[in-house]
Amino acid sequence: MNKKINLIEKLQTGIPGFDHVSKGGLPTNRTTLLSGSAGSAKTVFAAQFLAEGISQFNQNGVFITFEEPVEDIRRNMLSFGWPIEQWEKENKWAFVDASPQPNEAHIITGDYDLGALLARIENAVKKTGAKRLSMDSIGAIFTQFTDTFIVRRELFRIAYALKKINVTSLMTAERIDEYGEIARFGVEEFVADNVIILRNILEDEKRRRTIEILKYRGTNHQKGEYPFSVSPESGLIIIPLSAIELKQKSSNIRITSGSQELDDMCNGGFFRDSIILVSGATGTGKTLMATEFMEGGTSKGERSLLFAFEESREQLFRNASGWGIDFEKAEKDGLLKVVCEYPEVTGLEDHLIRMKEVIEKYNPQRVAVDSLSALERVSTLKSFREFIIGLTSFIKHKETAGLFTSTTTSLMGGSSITEGHISTITDSIILLRYVEAYGEMRRGLTVLKMRGSKHNKDIRELTIDENGMHIGKPFRDVSGIISGNPHLVFRGEIDRLDDLFNNDA
Amino acid sequence: MTKYLLKLYITGKTARSDRAIKALKEICAKELGNKYELNVIDVLESPQEAEDDKVLATPTLIKSLPPPIKRIIGDLSDREKVLIGLDLVKNV
Numbered sequence: 001m002n003k004k005i006n007l008i009e010k011l012q013t014g015i016p017g018f019d020h021v022s023k024g025g026l027p028t029n030r031t032t033l034l035s036g037s038a039g040s041a042k043t044v045f046a047a048q049f050l051a052e053g054i055s056q057f058n059q060n061g062v063f064i065t066f067e068e069p070v071e072d073i074r075r076n077m078l079s080f081g082w083p084i085e086q087w088e089k090e091n092k093w094a095f096v097d098a099s100p101q102p103n104e105a106h107i108i109t110g111d112y113d114l115g116a117l118l119a120r121i122e123n124a125v126k127k128t129g130a131k132r133l134s135m136d137s138i139g140a141i142f143t144q145f146t147d148t149f150i151v152r153r154e155l156f157r158i159a160y161a162l163k164k165i166n167v168t169s170l171m172t173a174e175r176i177d178e179y180g181e182i183a184r185f186g187v188e189e190f191v192a193d194n195v196i197i198l199r200n201i202l203e204d205e206k207r208r209r210t211i212e213i214l215k216y217r218g219t220n221h222q223k224g225e226y227p228f229s230v231s232p233e234s235g236l237i238i239i240p241l242s243a244i245e246l247k248q249k250s251s252n253i254r255i256t257s258g259s260q261e262l263d264d265m266c267n268g269g270f271f272r273d274s275i276i277l278v279s280g281a282t283g284t285g286k287t288l289m290a291t292e293f294m295e296g297g298t299s300k301g302e303r304s305l306l307f308a309f310e311e312s313r314e315q316l317f318r319n320a321s322g323w324g325i326d327f328e329k330a331e332k333d334g335l336l337k338v339v340c341e342y343p344e345v346t347g348l349e350d351h352l353i354r355m356k357e358v359i360e361k362y363n364p365q366r367v368a369v370d371s372l373s374a375l376e377r378v379s380t381l382k383s384f385r386e387f388i389i390g391l392t393s394f395i396k397h398k399e400t401a402g403l404f405t406s407t408t409t410s411l412m413g414g415s416s417i418t419e420g421h422i423s424t425i426t427d428s429i430i431l432l433r434y435v436e437a438y439g440e441m442r443r444g445l446t447v448l449k450m451r452g453s454k455h456n457k458d459i460r461e462l463t464i465d466e467n468g469m470h471i472g473k474p475f476r477d478v479s480g481i482i483s484g485n486p487h488l489v490f491r492g493e494i495d496r497l498d499d500l501f502n503n504d505a
Numbered sequence: 506m507t508k509y510l511l512k513l514y515i516t517g518k519t520a521r522s523d524r525a526i527k528a529l530k531e532i533c534a535k536e537l538g539n540k541y542e543l544n545v546i547d548v549l550e551s552p553q554e555a556e557d558d559k560v561l562a563t564p565t566l567i568k569s570l571p572p573p574i575k576r577i578i579g580d581l582s583d584r585e586k587v588l589i590g591l592d593l594v595k596n597v
Contacts, residue, residue, distance in 0.1 A: 097556075098561055105576070106565075106576035106578050107575070107576070107577050107586050107590040108578050108586070109578065109580070109581050109582065109587050109590065110524075110525075110579035110580035110582035110583055111580045111582070112521075112562045112563060112565075112578050113516065113521070113562065113563060114561055114562055114563075115516025115549075115562075115563040116514055116516065116548045116555045116560040116561055116562060116563045116565065117560075118516075119552040120560075122552065123552030123553060124556075144561070145561075145562065145578075
């Protein structure tokens with residue numbers, strides 16, 4: 001009835017992407033269970049929750065470790081750029097060391113509780129004025145104290161006490177199966193108003209990390225698994241996929257493709273914020289189109305960025321000069337940046353994060369990727385689709401033009417998997433195809449689609465010489481090029497077909 | 506016989522705390538005579554001390570001397586185990 005009541009507040013975590021996926025962060029003053037298998041980055045998440053709090057929001061934190069020794073955590077987290085030791089000195093971060101003490105055996109002689117632990121936690125929170133708290137990982141306490149009944153009762157008591165002292169807390173727990181029970185020892189039953197699951201799945205011999213918010217009692221969140229990556233410099237980065245909103249602005253400004261003839265075919269050039277896909281078999285001129293697209297930018301004083309996954313810098317620069325384009329000068333002038341990488345060096349999630357970083361830093365007006373198919377090779381279908389969506393939406397948000405190339409597997413006609421995933425989110429598609437005519441292989445080009453604009457529908461001949469590419473006359477006498485089955489058509493037949501549509505009779 | 510140095514951590518004045526203190530004093534009087542020093546610490550009053558000793562459970566009895574250091578957890582109602590923990594009987 002009263003809509004203003006209820007509303008569970010959320011505490012912004014500052015972990016990149018998480019606040020988007022969780023629609024605001026972690027439920028304030030509640031305990032959230034973070035469950036994951038071994039190596040799923042639970043400890044990093046738990047530490048980052050506190051680190052981002054200190055560095056971004058001026059909120060202090062308490063870290064309770066049940067497993068790793070304090071010294072190890074300090075050292076491990078330093079590599080992410082979190083100076084825990086310094087924060088401890090400044091009274092912003094406090095440890096409660098509940099890790100097993102190796103040299104001291106203990107004997108149980110009767111009933112007990114974890115009153116000392118609770119008193120220590122409360123003491124640390126009071127001392128630092130903490131707003132955030134992480135416990136890592138509570139499974140370890142079940143191995144220290146074997147009476148699960150007592151441990152459960154005590155953890156429940158701790159979670160309840162934390163609610164009263166106004167801290168937002170995170171408890172990590174282990175799970176055995178990626179898709180099995182939520183956590184070992186059934187801990188979710190007593191702490192979990194909220195459950196987050198981290199996964200580290202082996203898929204086609206590749207590791208894929210995902211995060212899923214399983215439940216947030218009484219408040220909303222994005223559903224399903226989201227890929228994330230652990231960057232060695234900055235910790236977890238979550239890629240909020242379906243959380244991406246289709247709210248890009250749209251521009252009517254045209255930019256040049258780098259080729260006057262192609263601009264004419266596109267009714268004056270590509271749109272400023274459009275995504276263009278160039279698809280063709282090997283050797284049809286895709287890299288050339290990407291090169292010309294870059295040159296079209298630099299010649300107009302636009303910052304242009306090229307990601308190359310197939311050729312080295314030297315090769316690209318040599319090829320460009322072979323087509324009469326001086327990449328070296330453009331780079332010296334600061335108008336061109338070429339990033340060459342082997343697709344295999346890292347996973348696709350990391351590629352995406354790196355590419356975003358480069359784009360963010362260089363702030364180009366146009367971006368080309370040559371080729372997407374090379375990246376497809378190193379990933380599973382699912383990650384690839386997420387990658388494409390992540391990249392295109394990012395580029396579009398920045399109102400940057402993007403040109404992607406994709407390789408078709410068959411020489412004649414055909415389509416690539418890339419196209420299947422990307423065609424609906426691209427604004428323009430240009431097909432490059434081989435045409436066999438009179439015992440000769442020639443190249444054909446057509447603008448298949450162009451959103452929001454008229455375009456020429458001919459299949460034109462494409463020739464390449466020392467000045468780059470040229471678009472010639474339409475193939476009037478050849479039919480079946482796109483379907484991969486070209487055959488000659490007699491002139492008389494073409495005229496007859498033209499008449500068929502022209503005459504109103 | 507060397508002097509025993511004992512610390513007993515408790516949480517507040519609860520029935521469980523009282524049971525532990527009573528049981529411990531009884532054992533000490535019987536087995537150690539006056540050759541012991543007992544320090545009872547309430548974690549609610551001195552949490553920092555519990556932090557330094559890394560105590561999690563209460564009641565916890567720590568025997569610092571004579572070595573080796575031993576931790577005895579619980580309300581000390583199992584007399585046999587307490588004696589083993591204090592190295593007063595051989596664990597057969």
